[in-house]
Amino acid sequence: VIDFLNSSATNNPPPAWHGYSLAIGIACLTLAQNLLYQRWNLGSVKLGIYIRSALIDMIFRKAATLSSHAHLVYSDGAIVNLMSTDVSRIDTACLQMMIVFCVPVFTCIIVGLLVHLMGPSALLGAGILILVNPLLGWAMSRLAPIRKKASQFTDNRIRLTSEVLQGIKVIKFFGWESRFLERLSEIRRNELKNVGKLLYIRGSVAAASAALPVLASSLSFVLYAATGNELKPEIIFPAIAYFTILRTPLMVLPSAYTLTVDAYVAIKRIEEFLLSEESKPLPPPDTNHPDALTMKNASFVWEQLRGASSDTLVPTASSGTDEKTGDESTPTSSLDISEDGVLPYLSRLNLSIPRGSLVAVVGPVGSGKSSLLQAMVGNMTLSSGRVIRGASMSYASQTAWIQNSTVRDNILFDTPYDETRYRRVLRACCLEADLRLLPAGDKTEIGERGVNLSGGQKARLSLARSVYFDAGMVIMDDPLSAVDAHVGKRLWQDCIMTELRERTRVIATQQLHVLPDVDYVIYMQNGKIAEEGTYKELIAKDGQFCALMAQYGGVHAEEEQDVAEEEEQKEENDEIISDGTPIKSMGREPFVALSSSQTVPLPQHSDEKKADIYENESSGKDEKPVEGETAQQKLMSDEERESGAVKGSVYSGYLKSSGWMVWFGVLSFFFLQQAANVLGNQWISWWSSDKFDLTTDEYMGIYVAWTLAQLVLVFAASLLLSFAVIKTAGAMHDNAFGMVLHSPLAFFDTTPLGRILNRFSKDVDTMDNVLWSTLYEFTITSVTVLGTVILIIVSFPWLALAVVVIAVLYYALSIYYRTTSREVKRLDSNMRSFLYAYFSECLTGLGTIKAYSMVNRAIIKNEHRIDLGNRPYYMFQVGSRWLSLRVNFLGATLSFSTVVLMTATRFSISPATAGLVLSYLARISGDLNWVIQRLATLENNMNSAERLVHYIENLEQERPSERPESKPKDIAWPSQGAVSFNNVSMRYRPGLPQVLQGISFDIKAGHKVGIVGRTGAGKSSLIHALFLLSEIDEGQVVIDGIDTTTLGTLDLRPRIGIIPQDPVLFHGTFRYNIDPMSLYTEQEIWQALETSDLKAYVQAQEGGLDSMIAANGDNLS
Template sequence: MVGRSKTYNTFDSADPRASSWHPLDAASVWSTLSFGWAESLIALGNDRQLSSDDMWPLQDANKTFFSIYWRPFVGIGVLELFIAVCSLYGPGFVLGQVIAALEAAEFDSIYVLKLVGSLFGLSVANAVAKAHMSFLNNLVGMQFSACLRSMLFEKSLKLSAKSKKDKSAGDIANLFSVDVVNVMDFALNAHQMWVVPLQLLVVLFLLYQVVGWASFVGLALVGVITAINARAAVLLGRTEEELYGRKDERMQVLNELFGAIQIVKFNAWEEKFATRVQALRDSEVQSIKVFYEYVVVLMTLMSSAPVLVALAVFATFTLLMHQVLTVTVVFATIALFKSLQDAMANLPFSIMSLVQSLISAKRINEVLIMDEFDPANVQTPADASIVPAYGKDKVVVSIEDGSFGWDADNLLFRNINLKVHQGELVVIHGAVGQGKSSLCSILLGEMVKTNGSVFVGGQVAYFSQQPWIQNTTIRENILFGKPYDRTKYDKVIDACALAKDMASFPAGDRTEIGAKGLNLSGGQKARVSLARACYSDADVFILDSPLSAVDAIVSSEIFRKCFQGLLHHKTVLLVTHNPEIIASPEVAKAYLIQDGQITESTRSPTTLSPVAEEKSPLVSPLRQRRPYWEASYTEAPVVVRKHDSLLTPTASTPYNFKPVEMLFTPRGKDVNESHGRLVKEEVRAVGRVSKAVVFKYLECIGGWPAITVLLLVTVGMQAFKITSDLWLTKWSNDTNHMDPAVFVASVNYNMSVYGSLALGCCVFTAIGCACVFIFSVRGANKLFSAMLASLLEAPMRFFDTNPIGRLLNRFGDDVTSCDLNIPFGVMNMLFEASSALLTIGTTLVLTQWLGIFILPLMYIYIRIGAYFLEPLREVNRIQKTTRSPLISLVSEGIDGSTTIRAFGDKQRRRFQRFHDQELEVFCATRFANSSINQWFSLRIELLSDSIVAVLLLAVVVLHDTLSPGLVGLLITYGLTIPSNLAFLVNIWSRLETSMISPERILEYINVEHEGHRDGSPQQQWPTVGRVVFDNVSFRYKPNDPLVLKNVSFDVQGGEKIGIVGRTGAGKSSLMMALFRINEVASGRIQIDGMDTATIGLKTLRNSLAIIPQNPVLFKGTLRNYLDPFDEYSDEQLWSALRKVKLMDRLSTVEEKLLGPVEENGDNFSVGERQMLCMARALLRQAKIVVLDEATAAIDHATDQLLQAVIRDEFASSTVLTIAHRLDTVLDNDRVMVFDHGELVQCDKPSILVAQGSGIFFELVSEGGYMDKMTGTEE
């Protein structure tokens, strides 16, 4: 994020920036009218590079999302109407009067000067009105889009589990980046839909005064063109809906891909995903091409409409009405139609904007009406009527005769009952896939309830089976909005066994965590999440497998210090497979979940530890609060106030706390905050888009051949255009000295020539549009493919420091800009630049020596343009970079919505405020952008009006030397100069803004790549599976501390090696080094005698198989996941599924192997996902297999069965097993023990235990495995 640190702290709704001074608040009338108040920012932008902190804070009116828009909207419409009327004064009145004065016997210079003065004055008023209309329009659009974004984010935090399956985070991020913009763009252009037709009617009325009933022919032709355009617009809408649907599919896959990029690299799936994404992109490009076919029709007809209508009118006037084509008739008609040209040219954009807006509004509405999480699924003490019923027995958690499912038609539980009393530690256990996590979801209100009741009596803290980690500092993850309490914080850190980890992080607890906790081990993520739950000081703790990712020593420490100590007075529901914990006397109850039923096994009070209440806990417990049945809820009503902190409410404490800054230096650490920063600020280029970017883009669209074609087409179009105008000038001048009979006789010839020239202009316009679109789509596709290929080869540390929202922004907003914005910008730039050169060049020639007075004005125009573009491009770049944090927050919020809701509605409101803060920063850049644009537009309009005044004065001075026809041409061209010049710089600025997208894409194309992917040994490799680490040191980023230090070992082919150690000891880092996720800092790794640094990454990783700690399944079919390259038969797949005990579960699915896998594998439990990963590994039969906590989420009975499968199926393979469950490695050939990145023990398990000391001995003792090792029974 630019200019702001990402700090998730408590905050007051009154943002201090909101009360800061805004220049518009103190602006004088003149400064307001002229936008002089915006000049300070423009001047600053010319002095130095701007940042988001230079943007003015939004005024209160611009932060009100649900403002009533009708008043400003009506005001905009009135201004639009006034502007349209002003645009017709020159061609509709002044032109005819000046030509009449020239043709009069005596030239009335005073009257002409009065006309010039009135035109100039009205033009000035028009310029001021136009600038303020655009400014007001942008403000309304900004408010409206902010409202939509806020509503969408609020909705995304409320979506039910079923709704989240239908709409992924990528889908909703696409709504934010594209669809909201489409709706806003239509809001900016909405008035064009009625102003242009009204303007057309007025022009036809004025035309009737000039050419009589021939104007109705023009009206009929306009009707035909409009009907064709309407049909094209309908087809365009259908195509665009299809286009956005295909883009959604692409973004969804990209969201999955980059959300699980580590798994993709482990399995060398880069090419697989590249093919899949490129296929979706090719489908999207086909839709873009069809889209542009309809756009070419729209653009050609609309831009050619004035010429075609004029041709029809002149043909009718001369051939059918047999009238003489005078100078007044010719140029009054041309001028009137030219006054419509901009409006007619904008009409297709308005139509397309309307179509896009309707489609986008439909897509947004689909999300806004989706099912929401229903808090009524769970009763709470807020309902005073139920308090006595539960309070008399001190029941804190209760399910009575409940039936639940993820949808009403497929129930997972039927008529279940559960009762937990205050202060009890209750264990939930059962086989994999039986519904333990689903039971947690029931208590959170996430599942659909069809029968019964659920009661939870107090504030809830939740630990999800796959920990949700925020992309912020460790401390902020733990505090989760709570004010910092040093004593309480230290207790929590100690109880969750995080103290040693804090000491090892570069900035202590101020170290920033990457997206989804990428730079933490599985155990560290689990303990940070557990610490967040503990620090919340809740009443009820719902903890879904918090100990599965930690070793026996840490598990025992957390159980004693956290569950027996810190949470001693709390009600805890703990999901676990650990038999020691299930059998522990500290557990009040144990519930077995099996076949949709819950079996309660209540412990007798006599089995509890006799000293449990007397012993002093290792960590003093959190303060016990008054239970809900004693508290008076009338004393502390739940009211959302402005000061909405997250302190636990008590009976006497209202919700009114001050915000607390939470960036404290950890005790004993004097560090700079930047030392702990992981996510880099988004790179923002300085100054204008570089020539290298422009040349690279031009190379992508086709290089010099494409440029030559575009220039030739543009020259041809303008040549036909000026030739047709000069022909009309000659033809109309001939009427002054030609016999009427001769004129009539030459009509057919003259009309044929004019018609041919006009049609030639139309043809070249169509060819020009088509060429621009063809070349631009080619360029966009090349950039997309190159960026995709580049990022798939980027090292893992790139993804650690670049959040997924930033990547999706490049593939979403920036790719869309290349697909749609740049082509229109290039086309308009070519047409408008050539038109402006033609117009100004013609007027300079016609005004002779008086043209010298125009040159200073043109110099001023160029200087103002340069002064304006410098700050504008910086503001546009800031706008691009402030959008990424918004998208990242949306993705993070949707992924963690269950956790956020579990901690209470105040947390949801807190995240809503995070979003609104980021949104305010983004809107501030939009406001600055609009201010700068209107400052410039007003000055350019006034300058252009001065040029027109000079041209009209030239007519007065040169009236004796210029023919009426040339005067008509001069005035007609002159009247188009203001719109041409203003439009030209605006197009240039928009095009340069759009070119920031290729610049940003090229930045990612040029990122550092991993080592070479190709490069295989000449012979088959590996054949034995021997793995040698030779003095290997490893770190994740340059200059980071080493996580592996001089590790050396030799594993023989076929050996079964267990890898153990305390959490964070470096076990998973060993696998990162083996798979070359990052290159080793020193030493070398050999497999079958080959240095892995010399082996291509694809070959290396394809030769290894891994079952990761956090299994990730990609959306698609089950077959596609198990066999992504179609290498195995159905029989082989079913055999693998049978071996991992999933055949019975999956054979009941109607589609069998073609059954769906939802995003992130959400339709499978975490344990089932691990079993699917194992099935895929069984299919590969690799010589080296890595099991990284592969069965952590699986019950012990199933685990033992799977361990037997592993031993049998991988009998000849080298198996490296990282485990916290020691019983999975006790029968291994050897065990390696790691501590602080060093290999401290390596031998047979029995030998290490026989030593009587050491880490492995401690792990075996703490885990209760000593009897198994010694062969004795208790």
């Protein structure tokens, strides 16, 4: 085009159609390049979706086959982190990794064109580009070990976050919020130290990449002029165009390399998980076997850490602290358990259970009762001997696993609905009266972990599931311990003795009065069958079993004594709405070996069967309320989903987290560096036309000064942006989690754990690692486009008309696209939460799922959720391609219009001006597209900030932790323990009926008072009122003369103690679990253990108080 304009200034100008032909050619080439690029990009998107879907499915399948030993290394939180964050990094890298290979090739082509244009002078700039790029690559390669270390801290943070959310009720009981927030913040600070290193390296490399073309072009021009060459427009401006074209790919290269490195680290982490130890299966049921179950000299182990004493049937962990991650961890050496080096916890068992028999398993605490049942269903590892199972099994675990679904769905457990059988099971399990109390009967959503059911209701629901399931053998782990005496009697008679009379039944129990009714009794002691036989035979032996009977109620206890003993068992909770601690299944259930029926390869489901499951899943039973269901009947809240553009308050909340002045400095540096870039190129245009009549050295010196200014400013902008992102991410995480911790208990009852974890895993990862690239690329490209437009209009005013028209179309297109893309992105985020919630739920109840041989169905349901999540994600990516095609068409139109106008004004426009305008137009199409893409991506990524800002600004908070005006002046308060309830009324959350209505009573100091009542009477509600876990509507709770309703939470809760119904243990040492606030001396801790009859046990552990407890106490009985 410049040659055409130069020729137009001669005596024999070319015809105008030459110029118009050039305009058409430029437009066509631009459109063809764009079309090919978008096809490649769409292929990369599809590849990423395929890989993402396959990896999530593989991780889920692997989690279902993970050995209990490997599950010590990979907690539920770590597995969720692999599925969410690591898989997302691999998916994202599929769009970028080809850039890593293409940019060097592209650079070599541009260098060749520069050498052809400028001769040997271009080799200086080319040499800089060729030599510095490998150095930048080497710098980026240093990211891998830093990313790996940061991921370790991320795993620890997610694990602790998961534990805190599951144990939130206990944390609130004891007022431990600040301690756990401090511990989490410490891990977060260590995580951000490594993330900060990553961002500073990325910022430096990105700044160097952006500065490289500028530096290379400047040195080449200086050398070109210094060697006596004249700076002609037809040489200078095509060269500037070439160097300018290089700027965008070199700017994107650091981000692409970072994503590729992150993906590589994620692949290695997932590979390590997929290669971890799997459970060893039992053989599948043999229906031809005469007995329901036979064990021949069978020994079983928990594939966990060695160190348990000989009389203890639970594995223990030795103490260890990871100096690199700053968190307690299990020494790797302790995990190397050999086949013949593991102490069996169930030793040389020999038993045969006839079909249709009723067998009771009894013994003292820790004797191996639950372990024997776990071994029967395949949840322990068979180390020697033989096990033959002659029937399919169902299982009611000691701690009930409840799905986030309706009562009916929990009982059916994906089996066909038979109304007659269903009603019979409800009656047998004493659930009919409870269902009448629920708002929508058996279609009431009971919420994650059964938070709106009492302990007894959860136990009976779990029992009903095992009874309804069509299995030949029903395994029940102490289902009577969580219910009232009269309910237990009915369960025994109506369910176990009557409904299940034709099936084989094995029940572990401490209700010794029922033993005369059973066919066979197995007495466990130290992991062995110490005695076995009928009840009368064992009584006649006068052995250990007889001693147990004498110790716990006597051999000939009367019925009244039996009822009294049952009342001494753990009282069931009472709430019908919003009660229940968010606790994962305790004991060993989530960390068990795979049962035999699931260890065989996944059978090939027919398309019809898979389609049936998909149809059931899509029918909305998991997502939609039942017909006529009101907001009160629907327990779990829908995830909030904003509509319209991301509100200014979100951006404001994000920016103010690190301070406005920091972000003002970032923007100032970006604008100043672009101003230096524009003035530098304008200066070389003036140099080529000798506008100021200066010497070559003077022109050269000023040009070099503009170049150096660009280098300094772009480095300052990149590094300051890194600092701002790190500071903001840290502040927002701590603020959001602090608000979550101090939310009322009702929030946790109505919000799935997976939803909260999604915000503190995927959304926080976006804030840490993704948003920096988006902010950098959007800001530097936006100021570049702004500078380009200003320069073009000032240099070539005729182009202003075309720019205005295209700008209007560009704006309309961006509004149209962003309106759709942000809603699709929000839907994508919500569907991810839907997937994560199910994934977490299945991990929690994996032991139950495997015992029922329902792993295959769970896999299919998970695959369906993956497919549902892929839909909005794919639509979002296709929308991006749609936008790119149209924006590049506008860019091609602008280039076409420019050349047409230059042709029309070819006799008046100077070649220098035309060259300057064309050099910037060379990248205007790509920059316009990149601005909208980055703006849309920024808005979509700000959805992550939006979700955290929602927690920071909108979460309802409990009463203040301290109220100085009413704080007890006596530091020993309460010292007497006199309690008065005066006309107390309370509800669990607004809109629900009152669970306490005008309650008044007095408890005198020092008295021991028992609170009794059937399910739903309000027993645990009194505890809620006493600890102010729910706000009181009216009335007073007075302790030692002080009205507790006037106190802050920390003025009250740490001063009164409680033994919760559901125990909660955290991953850490015995010392940490007993005294997380570090308030007591070692002597006081040992005294507490002695009082609890645990001193000898802890002393026997390697490390004593510093020996490790697995998450949820899964290495304890």
